[in-house]
Amino acid sequence: MTPTRHLTDNQIVLLYYREPLEEGGFDGHLAGCEACLARFDRLSRVLRAVGQDEVPEPTGDFETRMTARVLAVAKAPAHGRLLRFPGRFQRAARVLAAGAALAACLLLAFSVGRRLGRVEEQTLTAAQTQERVLLTALGEHLGRSRVTLVELKNREVSEADLKALQVAANNLVTASRLFRAAAERAGEGQIADVMEETERLLVRFAAAPDTDASSELDGLRKRVDSRDLLFRLQVMEAQVEKREKNLAPTASRSSL
Amino acid sequence: MSGLGQTPPEAGVADDEGFKALVMSHARSLHRLAYRMTRNEQDAEDVVQDALLKAYRGLDKFENRAELKTWLHRITTNCAYDLLRKRVRRAEDDLPETDSEADAVTSSLLSTTPGPDQTAHAGDIRRRVNESMERMSATERTAFVLRHYEGHTLEHIGQTLGISLAATKQCVFRAVRKVRQDLEPLVQAS
Numbered sequence: 001m002t003p004t005r006h007l008t009d010n011q012i013v014l015l016y017y018r019e020p021l022e023e024g025g026f027d028g029h030l031a032g033c034e035a036c037l038a039r040f041d042r043l044s045r046v047l048r049a050v051g052q053d054e055v056p057e058p059t060g061d062f063e064t065r066m067t068a069r070v071l072a073v074a075k076a077p078a079h080g081r082l083l084r085f086p087g088r089f090q091r092a093a094r095v096l097a098a099g100a101a102l103a104a105c106l107l108l109a110f111s112v113g114r115r116l117g118r119v120e121e122q123t124l125t126a127a128q129t130q131e132r133v134l135l136t137a138l139g140e141h142l143g144r145s146r147v148t149l150v151e152l153k154n155r156e157v158s159e160a161d162l163k164a165l166q167v168a169a170n171n172l173v174t175a176s177r178l179f180r181a182a183a184e185r186a187g188e189g190q191i192a193d194v195m196e197e198t199e200r201l202l203v204r205f206a207a208a209p210d211t212d213a214s215s216e217l218d219g220l221r222k223r224v225d226s227r228d229l230l231f232r233l234q235v236m237e238a239q240v241e242k243r244e245k246n247l248a249p250t251a252s253r254s255s256l
Numbered sequence: 257m258s259g260l261g262q263t264p265p266e267a268g269v270a271d272d273e274g275f276k277a278l279v280m281s282h283a284r285s286l287h288r289l290a291y292r293m294t295r296n297e298q299d300a301e302d303v304v305q306d307a308l309l310k311a312y313r314g315l316d317k318f319e320n321r322a323e324l325k326t327w328l329h330r331i332t333t334n335c336a337y338d339l340l341r342k343r344v345r346r347a348e349d350d351l352p353e354t355d356s357e358a359d360a361v362t363s364s365l366l367s368t369t370p371g372p373d374q375t376a377h378a379g380d381i382r383r384r385v386n387e388s389m390e391r392m393s394a395t396e397r398t399a400f401v402l403r404h405y406e407g408h409t410l411e412h413i414g415q416t417l418g419i420s421l422a423a424t425k426q427c428v429f430r431a432v433r434k435v436r437q438d439l440e441p442l443v444q445a446s
Contacts, residue, residue: 010429017403017428019410046439047432050404052378053385055291058301062287066301067279070308071272193342200302223298 007036012043065212072207134182135244138191141179142237145198146230148172152205153221153230162213170206173199191240194232201229275312282325283308286332292401293336295386303339307332329406333398333416340394380442388438392431399424400431 007029011021015030030037152165180195201220208216224230283304290303310331389397395417402408402416414424 009433010425013429013432014425017410019425042440042444043432043436045443046436047404049381049439049443050385050435053382054378055288056297058284058287058297062301063276063280063283066283066305066308067276069305070279070312071275073309074312200306204302204305219298226298 006033007039009039009043012036012040015040016043016047068209068212069204069207073203132244134186135240138179138183139237139240139244141175142191142194142233142240145172145176145195146233146237149198149224149230149233152217153224157217159214162217163210165217166206166208166213169202173202173206176202191236194229194236197227198229198233278311278324278328279308282328285325286328289329289332289401289406290336292405293333293398294339295389299339303332303336306335310335330416333402337394337398337417340397343394381439384438384442385435388431388435391434391438393427395419396427396431396434399427400435403428 007015014021030040148168152169155161155165157165176195176199180192180199183192183195201223205213205216205220286304286307287300290300290307291297294300294303307328311328314331392400398417399413402413403410408416410424410428411421413428414421417424417427419427
């Protein structure tokens with residue numbers, strides 16, 4: 001006897017996953033209904049095929065790498081460190097350290113600006129001034145990040161340079177975290193996302209042990225390309241610059 | 257693995273040996289989960305790194321009544337889910353602006369539909385699964401991976417994603433529909 005009611009596609013999915021059906025009255029239906037059983041078989045074949053999709057195994061030292069990276073990041077000081085750089089990286093280090101310090105000031109300025117902006121109309125100009133300062137610093141930081149990535153991507157490095165580059169990368173991460181916090185507070189999700197992605201790449205390289213630093217730098221270079229990071233940083237930089245120019249003294253407050 | 261769950265790293269007595277043991281025991285299964293969700297090896301490594309860092313920093317919040325594995329998988333799921341949502345947001349920003357551009361994209365997608373003579377070998381399956389996953393929203397993809405590969409119940413998935421059971425079911429139904437559209441021709445041909 002052929003049943004008059006059949007299972008819906010969704011009910012067949014629930015049966016496949018051994019989840020309870022929402023509707024009663026279908027106990028033993030599959031066993032007695034050829035049509036529904038055929039549909040169940042078709043779905044099962046597809047989902048079994050999905051299950052055959054294999055996951056590539058990470059390389060042999062995966063656990064060691066993960067442990068080293070996580071412990072390095074977890075134990076890194078939360079704030080910037082005063083570090084000694086070899087000759088040609090000293091200027092970059094000073095710029096990065098200045099950026100970090102400026103970012104800290106901006107975080108404060110931004111917090112104050114938000115409060116001022118909420119209180120009185122007459123403080124609008126002060127808030128706008130702070131916004132302009134923030135935009136300027138943010139644009140400069142994005143530019144610095146891009147230049148640093150270009151440097152990491154293109155420079156021919158010797159073993160001796162690697163350590164210094166790792167330190168420079170670590171410093172950029174420190175500065176970036178401060179700017180990202182400001183961007184997140186200001187609701188600038190896109191900018192924060194790009195910064196976070198840049199940080200993530202830099203952290204991997206910065207935290208790599210000496211034996212892996214070279215291969216991590218290669219990995220960083222590939223990821224910079226595959227994720228269009230340079231282009232995206234450039235776009236963000238241009239957008240910030242444009243907003244900074246458009247910020248007229250009489251204009252209303254923007255989200256930043 | 258001494259002290260895990262009782263000795264938070266913030267207390268200054270971080271149990272690094274215990275943490276190493278935790279990584280040795282769970283990192284690969286976390287990587288599998290992360291890869292299933294992100295479909296990208298580099299992203300999967302990043303997700304595992306983020307998840308382990310959060311676990312390291314949050315050991316004090318770990319409730320002993322919960323399974324350590326469940327807790328780690330939940331953190332990894334959340335990290336991967338966040339990454340997927342960001343990726344979707346970025347893709348939406350890159351959407352073509354005109355109808356003709358959108359048509360061109362649609363045509364290029366349709367042109368990859370397999371012909372009846374194609375066989376369902378592993379490479380084809382992987383490619384089609386990748387394409388199905390790309391067409392899923394972050395929530396659909398997460399729900400599907402947790403249900404299909406990880407064997408979580410719909411109720412548990414709903415709790416992880418913070419959505420109702422009914423919404424979770426709809427996510428899985430939509431995900432399965434997409435998978436069927438992409439894989440059924442291959443499976444039938446084989």
